[in-house]
Amino acid sequence: EADIYQTPRYLVIGTGKKITLECSQTMGHDKMYWYQQDPGMELHLIHYSYGVNSTEKGDLSSESTVSRIRTEHFPLTLESARPSHTSQYLCASSDGAVRGYTFGSGTRLTVV
Amino acid sequence: GDSVTQMEGPVTLSEEAFLTINCTYTATGYPSLFWYVQYPGEGLQLLLKATKADDKGSNKGFEATYRKETTSFHLEKGSVQVSDSAVYFCALSDNAGNMLTFGGGTRLMVKP
Numbered sequence: 204e205a206d207i208y209q210t211p212r213y214l215v216i217g218t219g220k221k222i223t224l225e226c227s228q229t230m231g232h233d234k235m236y237w238y239q240q241d242p243g244m245e246l247h248l249i250h251y252s253y254g255v256n257s258t259e260k261g262d263l264s265s266e267s268t269v270s271r272i273r274t275e276h277f278p279l280t281l282e283s284a285r286p287s288h289t290s291q292y293l294c295a296s297s298d299g300a301v302r303g304y305t306f307g308s309g310t311r312l313t314v315v
Numbered sequence: 316g317d318s319v320t321q322m323e324g325p326v327t328l329s330e331e332a333f334l335t336i337n338c339t340y341t342a343t344g345y346p347s348l349f350w351y352v353q354y355p356g357e358g359l360q361l362l363l364k365a366t367k368a369d370d371k372g373s374n375k376g377f378e379a380t381y382r383k384e385t386t387s388f389h390l391e392k393g394s395v396q397v398s399d400s401a402v403y404f405c406a407l408s409d410n411a412g413n414m415l416t417f418g419g420g421t422r423l424m425v426k427p
Contacts, residue, residue, distance in 0.1 A: 303349050
């Protein structure tokens with residue numbers, strides 16, 4: 204039973220389209236994170252939020268944007284998708300990093 | 316800053332072999348340490364954790380001991396199965412409890 208949900212699981216879209224990747228959690232966690240995972244497996248933090256109306260950019264520069272209007276919801280938007288955005292995107296949440304993160308199942312995005 | 320170094324993969328073993336995946340870290344203070352596992356096409360799942368020196372985390376036959384003197388948290392399993400084939404990530408928490416720092420991941424392949 205997943206407590207953090209990502210939709211869609213797989214997405215193939217054309218260049219120039221606007222897309223939103225959804226991430227929702229039911230655990231009431233304040234902290235949420237977006238990672239981009241390249242084929243070499245390494246995780247790159249692209250956005251994070253420590254609460255409602257608080258968002259920050261991560262270590263890896265990304266053309267995506269995020270919002271945090273509700274505690275449970277942390278969507279990621281690409282205004283104009285490009286082939287270089289093809290990747291796996293993982294969402295995670297936490298009520299304190301000392302207890303670890305809970306990850307969603309990921310969205311695998313392919314831009315053609 | 317904090318960092319985590321894992322042995323490079325892939326690690327290829329025969330079924331029932333002994334597994335060790337090395338993980339060392341650099342951090343200030345007393346971080347919590349974690350191992351996550353990622354099965355193909357999925358997000359990361361927490362495998363085990365340890366919160367202080369000399370603690371041993373264990374789950375599903377996997378073990379890791381928090382060694383502060385060697386700044387290590389090596390993952391071990393006495394007898395691997397084909398179903399253990401996955402990518403394994405070592406991670407540590409920052410002192411503020413806001414963020415995890417991940418290693419680069421180690422792919423394990425177990426052959427029948």
